[in-house]
Amino acid sequence: MRYDKAPMKTAGIYLHIPFCTKKCGYCDFNAYSGYKDGTKARYVDALCREIALRGDKSYRIPTVFFGGGTPTVLAASDLVRVLNTVREYFVLDDDAEISTEANPSDANEAYLRTLRGAGFNRLSFGVQTFDDRLLKMIDRVHTGRDAASAVASAKAAGFENISLDLMFGLPRQTLADVHRSLDTAFTLDVQHLSVYGLIVEERTPFWARRERGKLPLPTEATEAAMFAAVMERTANAGYTRYEISNYAKPGYESRHNQIYWRNEPYFGLGAGAAAYLDGARMANEKHPIRYADQCLAGQSPTVESETLSPDDTMGETMMLGLRLADGVSLAGFAARFGVTISERFGEAVSRNIEHGLLEQTSTHLRLTERGVFFASDVMADFL
Numbered sequence: 001m002r003y004d005k006a007p008m009k010t011a012g013i014y015l016h017i018p019f020c021t022k023k024c025g026y027c028d029f030n031a032y033s034g035y036k037d038g039t040k041a042r043y044v045d046a047l048c049r050e051i052a053l054r055g056d057k058s059y060r061i062p063t064v065f066f067g068g069g070t071p072t073v074l075a076a077s078d079l080v081r082v083l084n085t086v087r088e089y090f091v092l093d094d095d096a097e098i099s100t101e102a103n104p105s106d107a108n109e110a111y112l113r114t115l116r117g118a119g120f121n122r123l124s125f126g127v128q129t130f131d132d133r134l135l136k137m138i139d140r141v142h143t144g145r146d147a148a149s150a151v152a153s154a155k156a157a158g159f160e161n162i163s164l165d166l167m168f169g170l171p172r173q174t175l176a177d178v179h180r181s182l183d184t185a186f187t188l189d190v191q192h193l194s195v196y197g198l199i200v201e202e203r204t205p206f207w208a209r210r211e212r213g214k215l216p217l218p219t220e221a222t223e224a225a226m227f228a229a230v231m232e233r234t235a236n237a238g239y240t241r242y243e244i245s246n247y248a249k250p251g252y253e254s255r256h257n258q259i260y261w262r263n264e265p266y267f268g269l270g271a272g273a274a275a276y277l278d279g280a281r282m283a284n285e286k287h288p289i290r291y292a293d294q295c296l297a298g299q300s301p302t303v304e305s306e307t308l309s310p311d312d313t314m315g316e317t318m319m320l321g322l323r324l325a326d327g328v329s330l331a332g333f334a335a336r337f338g339v340t341i342s343e344r345f346g347e348a349v350s351r352n353i354e355h356g357l358l359e360q361t362s363t364h365l366r367l368t369e370r371g372v373f374f375a376s377d378v379m380a381d382f383l
Helices: 037-054 076-089 109-118 132-137 144-156 175-188 205-211 220-236 255-261 288-296 310-321 330-337 341-354 375-380
Strands: 012-017 059-068 091-102 122-128 162-168 192-197 240-243 246-248 266-269 274-277 280-284 302-307 358-360 364-367
Touching: 012 076, 012 255, 037 076, 037 266, 037 288, 059 076, 059 255, 076 091, 076 109, 091 255, 109 144, 122 144, 144 162, 144 175, 162 175, 162 220, 175 220, 192 220, 220 240, 240 255, 255 310, 266 280, 310 330, 310 341, 310 375, 330 341, 341 358
Parallel strands: 012 059, 012 266, 059 091, 091 122, 122 162, 162 192
Antiparallel strands: 192 246, 240 246, 266 274, 274 280, 280 302, 358 364
């Protein structure tokens, strides 16, 4: 008698490196500066221990993403060690997308060659702007020249999938500044751009400065003009907007981030990392020293866990999926949940279509061009 093996489950892997050379004034991520090399080395030991604790070869892993913080504040050998530990305890696809975020000032060619030789095949540089005046205002430690040099080093090291993070709506930033940063990015001829509007988050230095009236932000009208310019100019330069803030040349869309936007499973490893597996959302201890203590003692670092109800999962699937330019698949949603989008969210769909913010094609529900500018309001209707 023949027994077929059950098909392998699929999940991405996110690995959090919580250290930075200097934390930016707008950042509310789980990131810390000022830790010594010994603490960082102990953290790497702990992260490898967590990978061994969480390892699960019943999953097929198509993407691995190192985020932060700034992963490249660690030695290249440390990142390679972590990746090799992932390979030991998980089953990676032969063509897995293996990405790391990187600071331009950390990215010399020898460092990047080490990463490329170990199997990293995608880099995401946190550039934010090429304007040195603005970089200083937002507490970045690199210059515009460093960013351009980092891209050249990455190409020389053999990377063929390079992304740049840019921002608009920064303090004292003008529309002309945004155009100049885009000009430079296009000249560098990278495969992917993530272009985000600044969000001033609570409990950040930028929030405190704004509360004191000391954060000179562009007007809403100027920020909208910046966003419109980004969408128009990236399209003219050969990039397709496949998500609200992400633009790619054909075939270079971030495979890892699409796992999030489609509300699909992923492991989260490292201090403060979140995971979504088997309908449950989990989060690790945030503080890197307490996290390391727990892992090195053989204990689970998970401090929060919540199993989502079907209604919660449907709402999050809509909220995340509407970020994609294609939107949410009508057939895919029905197959996953056993109910159609119109049956579950008919009122919200009708209202947003009537207001010109959503449109329904034969296959998908998606934001209209106007709806992109009001995306947060539309998504809130589905939660």
